[in-house]
Amino acid sequence: MKTNLDNVRRKNVLIVGFGKSGIAAAGVMSQLGAFVTVQDSKRESEIDKGLLSIYRRKGVQFCLDRTPEDPGSFDIVILSPGVSPELPFVQEAKEKGAEITGELxxxxxxxxxxxxxxxxxxxxxxxxxxxxxxxxxxxxxxxxxxxxxxxxxxxxxxxxxxxxxxxxxxxxxxxxxxxxxxxxxxxxxxxxxxxxxxxxxxxxxxxxxxxxxxxxxxxxxxxxxxxxxxxxxxxxxxxxxxxxxxxxxxxxxxxxxxxxxxxxxxxxxxxxxxxxxxxxxxxxxxxxxxxxxxxxxxxxxxxxxxxxxxxxxFKGVEHRLEYCANIDGVRYYNDSKGTNTDASITAVRGIGENIILIAGGDAKGQNFDCLVKEFPGRVKKLLLMGRDAGMIRESCDKLGFRDYQLCKDMSECVRTAASIAAPGDNVVLSPACASWDMYDNFEQRGRHFKELVKELER
Structure with a gap:
């Protein structure tokens, strides 16, 4: 059953988030004749000027770096995937009768x-x-x-x-x-x-x-x-x-x-x-x-x-145990899509041995004990970065894994990995965490890792 979009003309629609999904939703709803407002926590200076100009010409209004003054004035609220329905202004809109939905x-x-x-x-x-x-x-x-x-x-x-x-x-x-x-x-x-x-x-x-x-x-x-x-x-x-x-x-x-x-x-x-x-x-x-x-x-x-x-x-996809290079007998793999412990466990088991693992980021409320238990016989060294690196370190200390080192960022992780790796080792970026504390998304994180690996080849 498909419904409600026949009647959106002249309805007040709030799009929350102006990333990939929000941009698409704003375009569709404005084309259907709705009065569209986009809310995003970013400041105007952080958003592409050309993009803002295009959408303003479509009649889209913007509420940037703040929440809407009157959430109850909207008929439909469309949430981007990263936006929680529990946000107070979203809940207020819902209580006033707005339909809360998403881009999918x-x-x-x-x-x-x-x-x-x-x-x-x-x-x-x-x-x-x-x-x-x-x-x-x-x-x-x-x-x-x-x-x-x-x-x-x-x-x-x-x-x-x-x-x-x-x-x-x-x-x-x-x-x-x-x-x-x-x-x-x-x-x-x-x-x-x-x-x-x-x-x-x-x-x-x-x-x-x-x-x-x-x-x-x-x-x-x-x-x-x-x-x-x-x-x-x-x-x-x-x-x-x-x-x-x-x-x-x-x-x-x-x-x-x-x-x-x-x-x-x-x-x-x-x-x-x-x-x-x-x-x-x-x-x-x-x-x-x-x-x-x-x-x-x-x-x-x-x-x-x-x-x-x-x-x-089929040769696989970018950022999922993606082979990057062999430098002086050391293989480098980009598994930036490994954003949770299960994904990183899969990567560790898939590579099997002689691993220098780069991990850390936004933990998303996970416990890392299950990941650390996979390290014996597989992970030689763990290089930790990001906001919640300390949570992984706590699991290591609790379970007796001492071969870890805290690094300030991806660049230090890659340099450190290259300095300690021996022929036959595998340097694997599989963070077991989301990227949002340091990067816009896991793709940006993976591309940065690959750029740093390329610099090692020069």
Whole structure:
């Protein structure tokens, strides 16, 4: 069901946040004839002048470095993903009758194409990127975006009947959805994350579960057979369920059989796709990502040969255990997308040994004991940076890991790593934290790391 956007002309709309999502939402709403105000905590001097000029010519008003004087005057409030619905002025607007929604919901309401929606704690970007490539290679007109790349509202506005929007969805985006109904959805895995925003793991999981909340029996939901929380959530889903597992055969879905990625349909028929040894991206976690992408494509009606050919050619994504360089026998990896402990544990296990790990940033309310427990036999040295480096250090002290050093910033981390690394070592940026204390986003953090590594080669 798509509703409400037929009636936004001359309505007062507040867009909270003027990043990628907010920019797209402001453009769409002004085009639909709404009276748009953008609120952002940044000062005007911190925002591109040309961008402000373009949107002011569209009639958009700006409320910068302050909160709106009269939140109750707005009919609709559209939150960017990083904005908490608990902000006092957002709550005041809600109490006065405003609809509180987000850019993902807005995108769904204006889109003419069908959604493939992917969420989970880890692996979203790799799975979304691979799924998008499979859809494109099948000849379908495909838009890939959401929590990665282009804002989903910008893509939705261009979509036509028969198009597909392959969309990475964060818990922040999903929590403000109401009517969002993908044709096929996936939850890859679930572990505690963003607890500073959601407060409890149950709240976080419930936000993720909104991805399938409106799906019915004629649609598909893909999820992890070996993840206990995913299995519990699946009991609430009305869509048909396709599982994936790399360790056991599933009732319906994608699994590994004799080293081969295998599909099982709802009637039990098996189809061979390709060998796991043909997957170019390293680690068992990436086998799971491939299984999920293959299932999403297969149960959307895409031929197995297209899936196999795309998997064989896929080389991974930037900032996810991305190989950067080999300098004097030392390998450097950018895993800036590792923004929580589970992601960094995956990186540490994937590399395996002789690791000089760079970590730290915005902890998001996490406990780091589980990460530090993975260090023995794998991590030779831990270099810590960022606002919450002390929280990781406390876990190290508690668990008896003494080979750590505090650094003031990324530059010092990379220089220190290069000075202590020996041939055969692996310098890995996998922060286990968000980037917001030091960078605008994890992409900027990863690019800075790669620039510093390039300087070492000179």
């Amino acid at each position: 919901e807005l995108a769904y309401r204006i889109a003419k194409g069908d959604y493939v929606a992917i969420t989970g704690t880890n692996g979203k970007t790799t799975t979304t990127t691979l799924t998008g490539e499979i859809f494109e290679n099948s000849g379908r007109k495909t838009f890939v975006g959401g929590n990665i790349g282009v804002a989903v509202a910008a893509e939705a506005a261009q979509s036509e009947e028969g198009d597909w929007l392959v969309t990475e969805c964060s818990s922040f985006q999903l929590e403000t959805t109401k009517y969002f109904t993908p044709k096929i959805s996936a939850i890859l895995n679930l572990s505690p994350d963003h607890l500073n925003r959601h407060h409890t793991f149950e709240n976080y999981a419930n936000a993720k579960a909104k991805i399938f909340a409106n799906q019915r029996e004629d649609s598909w939901f893909v999820t992890n057979y070996n993840d206990e929380t995913c299995r519990k959530l699946a009991k609430r889903c009305r869509a048909k369920i396709a599982w994936f597992s790399r360790t056991e055969e599933v009732p319906c879905g994608a699994f590994v059989k004799d080293g081969r990625i295998t599909m099982k349909d709802s009637e039990g028929n098996l189809t061979d796709i390709c060998g796991t040894d043909e997957i170019q991206i390293p680690g068992g976690h990436n086998v799971e990502n491939v299984l999920a992408a293959a299932a999403l494509a297969w149960f959307s009606g895409i031929d197995g040969k297209v899936i196999a050919d795309t998997v064989r050619a």
